[in-house]
């Protein structure tokens with residue numbers, strides 16, 4: 001019965017192919033649409049504008065001082081230095 005062995009072989013190849021496809025897809029997750037290539041993370045997050053340079057930074061990474069947002073500690077310090085001098 002050669003045909004049964006052939007069918008089993010085909011089934012085995014099909015299963016292996018599915019497994020390979022699944023592992024390949026799970027290692028590279030995509031949410032269906034690939035029209036947002038600039039974003040690496042797939043968790044939507046509020047973007048805050050840096051008051052120093054204007055760059056938009058995720059709220060979890062932004063530095064917040066006195067209701068102002070900054071992309072990094074350097075820009076926060078720069079902005080504070082500038083505005084403290086203005087006040088004096």
Ligand SMILES: [Zn+2]
Nearest residue numbers: 050053071075
């Ligand atoms: Zn900045």
